[in-house]
Amino acid sequence: MPEWSDLLNALVLLANFVLIPALSYGSQLALGALGITLVYGILRFSNFAHGDTMAFGAMVTILATWWLQSRGIGIAPLPTALLGLPFGIIATSVLCIVVDKTVYRHYRLQKSPSIVFVIASIGVMFMINGIVRFIIGPDDQQFADGERFIIKARDFKSMTGLSEGLTIKVSQGLTIVIAVVLVIALFWFLQKTRTGKSVRAFSDNEDLALLSGIDPDRVVMVTWILAAALATIAGTLYGLDKSFKPFTYFQLLLPIFAAAIVGGIGQPIGAIVGGFIIAFSEITITYAYKKFFKYLLPEQWEPQGLMQLLSTDYKFAVSFIILVVVLLVRPTGIFRGRVL
Amino acid sequence: MNQSSQTSRAIIAFAVTAALLIAVGIGQSWSLALTILNLCLISAVMALGVNIQWGYGGLFNVGIMGFAALGGVAAVLVSKAPVPGAWAVGGTNLMLAAAFCIATIAGTILLYRRLPKGRLRLLSITVVIAVGYFVIRYFYDPAVAAIESVNPAKHGYLGGLGLPIIFSWVVGGLFAAGAAWIVGKVVLGLRSDYLAIATLGISEIIIAVLKNEDWLTRGVKNVTGLSRPVPYEIDLQQIPWFIRWVEKLNATELASLSVEVRSDVLHKLVIDYSTLFVKLCYTGLFASVLVIILLLSTSALNSPWGRMMRAIRDNEVSASAMGKNITARHLQVFILGSAVVGIGGAMLTTLDGQFTPGTYHPLRFTFLIWVMVIVGGSGNNLGAVLGGFLVWFFWIEAEPVGLWLIDNATGWLGENHALRIHLMDSAQHMRLFLMGLVLLLVMRFSPGGILPQVIRRR
Numbered sequence: 001m002p003e004w005s006d007l008l009n010a011l012v013l014l015a016n017f018v019l020i021p022a023l024s025y026g027s028q029l030a031l032g033a034l035g036i037t038l039v040y041g042i043l044r045f046s047n048f049a050h051g052d053t054m055a056f057g058a059m060v061t062i063l064a065t066w067w068l069q070s071r072g073i074g075i076a077p078l079p080t081a082l083l084g085l086p087f088g089i090i091a092t093s094v095l096c097i098v099v100d101k102t103v104y105r106h107y108r109l110q111k112s113p114s115i116v117f118v119i120a121s122i123g124v125m126f127m128i129n130g131i132v133r134f135i136i137g138p139d140d141q142q143f144a145d146g147e148r149f150i151i152k153a154r155d156f157k158s159m160t161g162l163s164e165g166l167t168i169k170v171s172q173g174l175t176i177v178i179a180v181v182l183v184i185a186l187f188w189f190l191q192k193t194r195t196g197k198s199v200r201a202f203s204d205n206e207d208l209a210l211l212s213g214i215d216p217d218r219v220v221m222v223t224w225i226l227a228a229a230l231a232t233i234a235g236t237l238y239g240l241d242k243s244f245k246p247f248t249y250f251q252l253l254l255p256i257f258a259a260a261i262v263g264g265i266g267q268p269i270g271a272i273v274g275g276f277i278i279a280f281s282e283i284t285i286t287y288a289y290k291k292f293f294k295y296l297l298p299e300q301w302e303p304q305g306l307m308q309l310l311s312t313d314y315k316f317a318v319s320f321i322i323l324v325v326v327l328l329v330r331p332t333g334i335f336r337g338r339v340l
Numbered sequence: 341m342n343q344s345s346q347t348s349r350a351i352i353a354f355a356v357t358a359a360l361l362i363a364v365g366i367g368q369s370w371s372l373a374l375t376i377l378n379l380c381l382i383s384a385v386m387a388l389g390v391n392i393q394w395g396y397g398g399l400f401n402v403g404i405m406g407f408a409a410l411g412g413v414a415a416v417l418v419s420k421a422p423v424p425g426a427w428a429v430g431g432t433n434l435m436l437a438a439a440f441c442i443a444t445i446a447g448t449i450l451l452y453r454r455l456p457k458g459r460l461r462l463l464s465i466t467v468v469i470a471v472g473y474f475v476i477r478y479f480y481d482p483a484v485a486a487i488e489s490v491n492p493a494k495h496g497y498l499g500g501l502g503l504p505i506i507f508s509w510v511v512g513g514l515f516a517a518g519a520a521w522i523v524g525k526v527v528l529g530l531r532s533d534y535l536a537i538a539t540l541g542i543s544e545i546i547i548a549v550l551k552n553e554d555w556l557t558r559g560v561k562n563v564t565g566l567s568r569p570v571p572y573e574i575d576l577q578q579i580p581w582f583i584r585w586v587e588k589l590n591a592t593e594l595a596s597l598s599v600e601v602r603s604d605v606l607h608k609l610v611i612d613y614s615t616l617f618v619k620l621c622y623t624g625l626f627a628s629v630l631v632i633i634l635l636l637s638t639s640a641l642n643s644p645w646g647r648m649m650r651a652i653r654d655n656e657v658s659a660s661a662m663g664k665n666i667t668a669r670h671l672q673v674f675i676l677g678s679a680v681v682g683i684g685g686a687m688l689t690t691l692d693g694q695f696t697p698g699t700y701h702p703l704r705f706t707f708l709i710w711v712m713v714i715v716g717g718s719g720n721n722l723g724a725v726l727g728g729f730l731v732w733f734f735w736i737e738a739e740p741v742g743l744w745l746i747d748n749a750t751g752w753l754g755e756n757h758a759l760r761i762h763l764m765d766s767a768q769h770m771r772l773f774l775m776g777l778v779l780l781l782v783m784r785f786s787p788g789g790i791l792p793q794v795i796r797r798r
Contacts, residue, residue, distance in 0.1 A: 046533040103780055115400055115532040119714065120783060122707055126776025129703070133769035250702070254544060257537045313552045320541035327530060327538065 010295035012164040022283045024172040027179035030275030031234035033259035035227040041203040041266035042223045045117035049125040055132045055249040057232025058239045061088030062143045077147035092228035100224055132246045141244040171240040258323040264333030278319045286312045357729045374619035381626035382688050384728030387712040389680030395719035397673035398653040402536045405705035406543030407678045411512030411685025416563045416695045418508035420500035425490040433483030437476050444472025487555040497558045506569045509686045516682025517675045524674040550697040564694040570621035576614040586613045637721050711775055715782045717789035738771035
């Protein structure tokens, strides 16, 4: 029977390397998936440009943050990027609405099949990708400032006397808090306000919604603004947590789509649950449990290898395998979104 | 669009492409023009493969990158000599792991089909997968560790069969076809959006596997020095008849020079001509492959099979009501198109002379080839080829032309102006923007592409 301290150490180890990162990554995926699911539910196509929209929003936020930092404006200990977020959201909303008016509206009026929208979104993806790289360049950008840690490993060890430290970064805590706030705000908007109800009605049954006198252009505009806001916030939080590199946002597309589909595409609650499922699966399956077993098992059973189910390089493979299994076994997802 | 205007449009389009290439040859260099032409030919083959899936079957496959990479793997596995120690050390364990992998998959499928839906089936499948996983790992891990420790700096992998590399083009097609069969069985029932996402994921997984499984293709350490189907420039430069031929072609120029300078100039000319000759050899090989595939696809399109495929694409519901097995037909088309893409991938790796899994980016491979198909003419084989040529040409030439434009437009700002420096650095990213813009413009104003699909009227 392992000692109490070993048990606690093992738990703290898991919390530090699995629980906290998964919560934070899951929140980022959830916010991204919410944007995808809104666009899919209301505009009825998979928006391949969403990843690069996140990059664009993060880019404008970064530029605003740099400007604010150069002026000496800050909100220490929180990162200045939070002040730059409104700029990013406004710019990205304008971008999305302009793109909708020039590109997607034409196909909506023609009632084109959704594959045409998808190909158009690929064209938009190219253009936004080019713009972001043109303005800010393809390299890593640092824009985080303010306090870095809520709890440092050393402080935790001295506080509790355990040998394993727990680190919670400000960016991780911020991600989780902001995600919770945003989800509550989004649900309040969708359930309680009139515009939100018209958006839900439009998503449910377009013809009946139009018959009820709902203005489709307004619904579309509100959808794009919501998607742009969610994309900007998700992109900025991801950039704060890891770092900003335009190329990585395209790679996030796959886990985000997986999250939206697993949860049930078209259902906001599905996007959130899906995001956390994907994040937790990715991290638990690719984590090396060697130290965890070392704490729990007696000496002679200590593992030799890393005790990883899959190598860390296959992180994206995990989300994809979950996606394929869900598509084959239960295509509507957990919360019964749109049928195929 | 009737037949004669279609033909004249095609002729004009190809003439314009040829003129552009000649302009590059005269304005920049012939070597560059031939390099671009070779890559145009390879892109055209890949675009043909995509068009077979899109034009015949209406399948939106966004996983082309993976199939092209599999073609490259074939090039390595066929042409590289086998590494002697590696097979002895890890071969048997690897074979056992592979056998257990197949057994696990077969067992899972068998249980899924035989048992009725319910808890027993779920439980037994989970048990089979879990047990199979650990058994496979038991054999796989030591095998991989052993193979990768055999001379890791130079080899560290299993090596290949040591056959001439030109066979790898066919083998690449077969690899891609095999992968397409597996992938198609799993995902082809999905709707178009989901098919796109699923195929995108599959290609990412294939590339991730190639980057990490060092025992197969050295992963990110890359395999260099692949053998060639054409002579090496250095060898050419030694052959007497080649030197005499270059001398004869440039007789007037050489005669005007003095004797001492003549041999140096001749030597330089021989080097230039040898590079051009090698590139022309590649052009000949690639062009023949393209022509063969184009002829085969066109004759398939005009056959009863082709008419059936297009009828299925245009109205799936009535085709299904007539008793056609839609999924099986889609699978056929998926496999054929992927095989062609695999051949293109093998050709690309042959031209590069090395296999670098890190260079397979979805933007450059998958999406660019989709732009080629749509801009060139979706559903039209000749259109896909034209799209391959034009779009690749603009993709490559966008950077130097963009730099030249920015250079002239901002010349008045002075050499070290920050804006000018930033613009010059970022010129290459504008080609992404340009591609997207071209795609959107073509889709909006000429949805069929430059050479739209031919619809036969009675």
